[in-house]
C-alpha cells in the first residue's frame with residue numbers, strides 16, 4: 001500500500017442528515033409496498049444499519065456478499081459472490097443498498113443476478129455516486145452524495161480492509177503518485 005493521507009470530504013453530521021433525508025424519501029416512495037432492502041457486504045453494513053433505523057416503515061433486510069476490488073483501488077473486473085440472498089424476492093420491491101457505485105460493474109452484475117429472481121421492482125440506493133468513473137450506464141435512484149472521482153474511505157468504505165469504522169468520508173491522497181497507480 002503506497003504512503004497516503006486522508007482528507008475529510010464529508011463530515012459525520014452531513015452524513016447523518018443526508019441518511020435521514022434519504023430514509024424519509026424512501027418511506028414516502030415505498031409506503032404500503034412489500035420492501036426488501038438488500039445490503040451489499042461488506043461496504044454497505046454501516047449505511048444500511050443507519051438507514052433502516054431512520055426508516056418509518058416495515059422492511060425486510062437481507063445481505064449479499066460480492067467483491068471485486070480486493071486490496072486495490074482499481075476494480076479487478078471479476079465479481080466474486082461468496083454469500084447469496086436468503087429470502088425470496090419474487091414479486092417484491094427490492095432496494096439494493098450500496099456504499100458506493102463507481103465503475104458500475106458490480107451493480108451491473110448484481111442487477112442481472114437479482115432480475116433472474118423475478119422481483120416486482122429493483123432500485124439502487126448508494127451513499128456515494130462516483131459518477132465520472134462509470135464504465136457502464138448505471139442509474140443510482142437514491143444517492144447520498146455525488147462525487148466525480150477520488151478513492152474514498154470511511155463509513156463502511158475500505159482501502160485494503162482499513163478505515164471502514166471512520167465516521168466521516170475521507171479521500172485517500174497518495175503522497176507519491178507513480179505513473180500507472182491512479183487512485184480513481
Ligand SMILES: O=P(O)(O)OC[C@H]1O[C@H](OP(=O)(O)OP(=O)(O)O)[C@H](O)[C@@H]1O
Nearest residue numbers: 041042043067068069102103104105106
Ligand atoms: O462500481 P464498482 O467499480 O464496481 O465499485 C463498487 C463496489 O466496490 C466496492 O466493493 P469491494 O469490491 O471493495 O468490496 P467490499 O464491499 O467488501 O469493500 C463497493 O462496496 C461496491 O460494491
Ligand code: HPA
Nearest residue numbers: 102150151152153157158
Ligand atoms: O472510492 C472507493 N473507495 C472504497 N471502495 C471503493 N470501491 C469502488 N470505489 C471505491
